[in-house]
Amino acid sequence: MSTISIIVPCYNEEESINLFHDTVEKVFTNMRENGMNHQPEYWFVNDGSSDNTLQILRDLQQKAPETVHFISFSRNFGKEAALSAGLHAATGELITVMDVDLQDPPELLPKMIKLIENDGYDCVGTIQHDRVGQGKIRAFLSSSFYRVINWVSQVRIEPNARDYRLMTRQMVDSVLALPEYNRFSKGIFAWVGYNTTYIKYESQPRAAGETHWSMAQLLEYSLEGIIDFSDVPLKLATWVGAISFLISIVGLIFVVLRALIVGGSVAGWASLVSIILLLGGIQLFSLGILGNYISKIYLETKHRPKYIIQEQK
Template identity: 45%
Template sequence: MELLSVIVPCYNEEENIFDFYNELMKNEQFFEKRGLEIEILYIDDGSKDKTADKVKELNARDPRAHLLSFSRNFGKEAAIYAGLKTAKGAYAVMMDADLQDPPSLLPEMFQYIDEGYDSVATRRVTRKGEPVIRSWFARLFYKIMNRISRTEIVDGARDYRLMKRNVVDAILSITEYNRFTKGIFGWVGYETKWLEYENIERKKGETKWSFWKLFLYSLDGVTAFSTVPLAIASIMGVLFCGFAFLFIIVIIVRKLIFGDPTSGWPSLVCIISLVSGVQLFCLGIVGQYLAKTYMEVKKRPIYLIKEEI
């Protein structure tokens, strides 16, 4: 018998704990037929509702359901890392508790594992149910990332992924504090099969990802897997220095030939404001990388455990 670790990050998902379990257990016959034992690792990311209590109730019914509860909200990236670190199985699969990651895909995913793939990942081919502006920015992010980074990040990629033990160990070897798992998956490589499916809206509860949180998350991805923004800041600095030098020459020549003093303080104010804005923008880019470095060198733990069952 081989062990399959099912990792389920949770934040305020009390309504979905039992629903997810029931949906997963529809594959029980497949698990038995393939010779798989399972452990279900619910990672409670500092929930403010009764998520932990619901998992405890489930554990009383089925000891295969385990709880790992954080001392506070550390974020989904920390929950994923904790789940992978706790997982003992020869295989590990990550799934959201809101059932947007259909457990019914597991039999097909194992078929590709048997064919020799190291991992099987999923991606959404539609974004039905999402606000249009949010979908547009999401697609734009993936386009930009794949242009400025050598690490491939597939458009619509979900965290729903089945992995062999060697892939899990490779991911765990990356112990950086500022984690962007979608990029880490691509960086470690290995043979990956992509499964496509249409977007499934969550049945209960509300999404925890606001537009602002997604924007900050995208910045984490850019700074974690590309240094192109730093190069852009340098190029803009060179261009504006060249522009300023040419402008000085034009003013000197104009004065010598026409004797016309330089006038137009409003235009001067606009130019100063523009250049100052560019400087602050470039300084902000450098600050983002410096902030990430600052967090890394402090060596704080990625998460802290309050309770484990």
């Protein structure tokens, strides 16, 4: 009997945990009835929840101590830290990452397992076929993010890919070998390579509760992904500065020639101020890009842990 480790990050998900566990258990029961002999190993990661999530995880672990485990952080460290903690704790031959809100259909697991065990894949990912229930602006920004990051990065990230995927132990070990503090899982999963295929599915509504990702958090997360996997923004700042410099030289030559030929110059404080503001804005824009990269270096050189575990069972 092979073990499948199921990593489930949780942040204020008291309404979803038991429902998620019951749903996944039904899937494994159906798998055993169909001759698929696999044992689940749950790793719930409590990411500093402020509701009753931790107590529910304790109760669930006591009911099924052989299969249910949990990790509880000392505070909220973010989903990337929760994924990293779960991957480190998992002991199964196959490892999957799932959202507790059941937007990642557990019913896909049998198909994903067969693709790895029978067809030789190292990873089976999932892609949302549509974005039902998601606002048009949010859907547009998400699609734009994948276009941008695949343009600026040497690593291709499948558009609309979810964190939900099933991986072999070898692939997970390769992911864990990457020591960086700033982590963007979708990019890391793509960077390590391996033979990967994807399954498309229609968007599922949350089983309970509401999303904890605001528009601002998603934008920040997207920028982190671009910075983590590309130096194109730095090159962009260089080219913008170079082009501005050349335009300034051409403008200076024009002003000098005009003064020598025509005599005097046309008064125009408004245009002068506009040029100064333009150049100042370009400089601040370039410094902002550089600052983001420096901040990443600063965080890496601190060598702080990605998370602190307060309780684990």
